[in-house]
Amino acid sequence: MLRAHILLLAGLCATLSSAVTIDMEGLPDTGLDTSTWVTGVAPPLEDLYELNDLQIAAKNTLKPSSYASYRTGALDEITYQANLEIWQYIKLNGFTFRDVSDLNLNTSILGYNFSLPFFIAPAANAGLANSTTAELSLVEAAGDAGMLYVPSISSTKSIEQIASASVSPDQVMFHQEYVWSNKTRLQDELTRIEAAGFKAIFLTVDNTGINGIRTRSIRFTGEETDPGHASTFDLKALAAVRNMTSLPIVPKGIKTWQDAKTCLDLGFEAIYVSNHGGRVLDGAPTSVEVLLDIRKNAPEVFEKMEVYADGGVRRANHVITLLALGARAVGLGRSAMFSNLYGKEGVARMIYLLQTELGTSMKLMGESDVSAINSSYINTKWVENRYFGFGSS
Ligand SMILES: Cc1cc2nc3c(=O)[nH]c(=O)nc-3n(C[C@H](O)[C@H](O)[C@H](O)COP(=O)(O)O)c2cc1C
Numbered sequence: 001m002l003r004a005h006i007l008l009l010a011g012l013c014a015t016l017s018s019a020v021t022i023d024m025e026g027l028p029d030t031g032l033d034t035s036t037w038v039t040g041v042a043p044p045l046e047d048l049y050e051l052n053d054l055q056i057a058a059k060n061t062l063k064p065s066s067y068a069s070y071r072t073g074a075l076d077e078i079t080y081q082a083n084l085e086i087w088q089y090i091k092l093n094g095f096t097f098r099d100v101s102d103l104n105l106n107t108s109i110l111g112y113n114f115s116l117p118f119f120i121a122p123a124a125n126a127g128l129a130n131s132t133t134a135e136l137s138l139v140e141a142a143g144d145a146g147m148l149y150v151p152s153i154s155s156t157k158s159i160e161q162i163a164s165a166s167v168s169p170d171q172v173m174f175h176q177e178y179v180w181s182n183k184t185r186l187q188d189e190l191t192r193i194e195a196a197g198f199k200a201i202f203l204t205v206d207n208t209g210i211n212g213i214r215t216r217s218i219r220f221t222g223e224e225t226d227p228g229h230a231s232t233f234d235l236k237a238l239a240a241v242r243n244m245t246s247l248p249i250v251p252k253g254i255k256t257w258q259d260a261k262t263c264l265d266l267g268f269e270a271i272y273v274s275n276h277g278g279r280v281l282d283g284a285p286t287s288v289e290v291l292l293d294i295r296k297n298a299p300e301v302f303e304k305m306e307v308y309a310d311g312g313v314r315r316a317n318h319v320i321t322l323l324a325l326g327a328r329a330v331g332l333g334r335s336a337m338f339s340n341l342y343g344k345e346g347v348a349r350m351i352y353l354l355q356t357e358l359g360t361s362m363k364l365m366g367e368s369d370v371s372a373i374n375s376s377y378i379n380t381k382w383v384e385n386r387y388f389g390f391g392s393s
Pocket residue numbers: 069070071083121122123124152153154176204252274275276277278279310311312313331332333334335337
């Protein structure tokens with residue numbers, strides 16, 4: 001009898017309480033309060049203060065299958081988690097007695113001037129977060145902020161629709177492409193990308209032939225069908241792709257110093273170090289580790305090529321770390337997709353939050369010029385010891 005009453009009371013409390021319990025996935029606890037949130041309804045954007053908040057808002061609001069599609073990594077998500085955790089092992093050196101009044105975040109990428117050292121990385125299907133605006137809100141928010149956006153070839157909107165959403169004729173965008181086994185398709189898309197005014201190609205080279213097995217997402221969709229990526233993609237095939245466009249090609253998804261060196265030897269202007277947000281080869285190292293490896297084994301790469309990097313960047317301190325290791329610019333994948341839940345305003349807020357953090361951390365470190373961030377600003381010994389082995393230098 002008493003037991004029945006207690007059960008009834010417990011049931012009543014559960015009904016009256018609107019508290020939404022969201023599994024925060026082990027993200028840093030900075031006090032985000034979701035108790036007033038309603039499942040399926042976007043919480044007020046102004047209550048979100050960091051990029052992880054935008055992820056939790058998306059988790060609360062998107063269809064579970066859509067959230068899984070953005071959020072998923074490959075297999076056990078060891079690389080996905082490593083991307084988020086690597087920052088714990090980096091120390092930032094903050095120098096004092098410096099004049100930091102004149103903040104400059106301007107960065108050139110392949111010779112084009114942008115106002116920020118981070119950019120929106122290619123990510124498929126922006127329409128899952130906002131079916132109306134999809135990629136168009138990413139174009140507009142990036143354009144307003146003077147930052148680079150690199151749409152995916154697997155976008156919801158077409159190459160031409162994305163190009164024509166530019167906020168001004170001066171807005172510069174690059175475009176991602178996959179190495180399709182269908183060469184007619186490859187040539188057609190490269191021609192359309194160039195005709196639409198994109199200034200460079202990020203050629204994704206880390207999932208040629210096959211995609212990673214993204215279990216978290218497959219549970220909703222069933223096994224992925226053949227993506228149609230060429231599995232015959234060797235150096236000869238790479239040369240053939242370079243020959244199909246007059247735009248500069250930047251290989252995206254470099255994960256070893258050897259491949260970085262190969263790209264240098266082949267005369268590429270830039271490479272993009274990435275493990276695809278942990279969505280391809282589970283067990284691949286983080287960009288921090290790959291950049292350290294390139295610094296150790298092929299340091300000339302940083303002198304002769306521009307290097308971009310991404311993976312797990314959620315805070316300005318992560319941007320600073322990658323810049324200090326020699327990256328020129330840093331990509332944001334999931335955060336941009338999650339923020340697009342709110343359309344252009346959401347993406348603009350994401351950019352604003354990261355930009356504010358960046359100016360703040362740089363001033364606290366005694367460096368107001370983003371182009372002057374170098375390895376003197378970080379201590380990576382902990383990572384180096386674990387990656388190269390204790391006792392190595
Ligand atoms: C939902 C989603 C879709 C993606 N689609 C592509 C793609 O079409 N082409 C590509 O080169 N990379 C793609 N990526 C990888 C991103 O460009 C980027 O490397 C990665 O998301 C960076 O990690 P982050 O999400 O932790 O910021 C995708 C990533 C996500 C999360």
